[in-house]
Amino acid sequence: MNLFYIITGLVVLIFGGDWLLKASVAISMRLNISKIVIGMTVVSFATSAPELIVSIKSALDGFPDLALGNVIGSNIANLAFVLGITVCLSAITVDQSFYTIDWPVMMAASILLYAFIGFDGVLNRYEGIILVVLLLLFIIYLLRVQGKKIAQEIDIELDTKLISLSKTIFYLTLGGLGLWGGSELLIKGAIGLAEQVGISERVIGVTIVSIGTSVPELAASIIAVIKKEKAISIGNLIGSNIFNIMAVLGITSIITPIKVGDTQIITNDIFWMLGIAFIILPLCFIPNKLKFGLKEGLLLLSCYVLFIYKTVF
Numbered sequence: 001m002n003l004f005y006i007i008t009g010l011v012v013l014i015f016g017g018d019w020l021l022k023a024s025v026a027i028s029m030r031l032n033i034s035k036i037v038i039g040m041t042v043v044s045f046a047t048s049a050p051e052l053i054v055s056i057k058s059a060l061d062g063f064p065d066l067a068l069g070n071v072i073g074s075n076i077a078n079l080a081f082v083l084g085i086t087v088c089l090s091a092i093t094v095d096q097s098f099y100t101i102d103w104p105v106m107m108a109a110s111i112l113l114y115a116f117i118g119f120d121g122v123l124n125r126y127e128g129i130i131l132v133v134l135l136l137l138f139i140i141y142l143l144r145v146q147g148k149k150i151a152q153e154i155d156i157e158l159d160t161k162l163i164s165l166s167k168t169i170f171y172l173t174l175g176g177l178g179l180w181g182g183s184e185l186l187i188k189g190a191i192g193l194a195e196q197v198g199i200s201e202r203v204i205g206v207t208i209v210s211i212g213t214s215v216p217e218l219a220a221s222i223i224a225v226i227k228k229e230k231a232i233s234i235g236n237l238i239g240s241n242i243f244n245i246m247a248v249l250g251i252t253s254i255i256t257p258i259k260v261g262d263t264q265i266i267t268n269d270i271f272w273m274l275g276i277a278f279i280i281l282p283l284c285f286i287p288n289k290l291k292f293g294l295k296e297g298l299l300l301l302s303c304y305v306l307f308i309y310k311t312v313f
Contacts, residue, residue, distance in 0.1 A: 005189025010212035016178020069205020084300035128253030
């Protein structure tokens with residue numbers, strides 16, 4: 001029954017996030033907000049909504065390890081599992097912004113998270129405010145410096161057909177209900193399974209929950225590869241990791257400080273996240289410059305299998 005709750009919760013969360021995304025984009029377009037701003041803010045926040053809702057609810061309900069495990073595990077899954085599968089299907093070439101902007105910002109956010117929770121085991125409100133402010137500054141920088149390039153990518157990414165007002169309200173309502181109901185089911189199932197099997201909520205968070213909340217990124221990346229829009233697939237994953245740390249954990253800790261329960265989050269899991277994030281850069285140059293192919297994909301997937309094995313066993 002707990003597995004049923006988890007699977008149902010994840011499915012409802014994924015659909016809820018998608019419906020919220022459609023409604024958010026439609027509302028933004030009705031307000032004549034530029035597509036660049038929509039793509040960098042509305043879309044990014046909407047696609048991070050499942051992680052955000054799960055993390056906030058977990059922290060408020062007294063399960064902080066589920067909130068942290070969800071984000072850290074999701075960041076590991078995005079790069080090792082999702083990117084690994086994507087480049088095994090088809091090699092992707094990355095551009096200069098990957099190693100000059102995207103990767104350095106992701107690494108900086110990851111290191112900052114470790115600095116905040118690695119020593120005192122708590123992500124406080126003021127630390128959450130710092131994360132959110134830095135994210136806003138990063139978005140402003142991207143809009144000003146890379147506006148033209150981002151506009152071209154968002155033209156591909158966004159479905160620019162304006163849906164009717166009634167449909168927009170319908171999607172907005174469904175999305176909100178989906179995120180709320182999905183998070184309720186997911187957390188109930190995750191905590192129930194942890195108690196039933198006798199493993200920690202942290203393990204459930206960094207494995208089952210994080211894989212589930214990474215499904216939208218996996219789908220988006222595979223679709224990008226199929227459509228031969230490969231630059232978007234890696235940008236989507238790097239951007240998702242940045243938002244997971246700065247927006248999801250930032251906003252959650254502003255609402256309620258997140259205290260680490262299981263110390264393995266800061267002695268094991270976060271180092272896996274930092275390590276996998278770090279190796280993405282040399283893999284970008286060795287053996288093939290600015291290219292991820294089958295070898296890199298298999299290496300990343302091997303890292304993920306090893307991480308899951310070490311975490312569970």
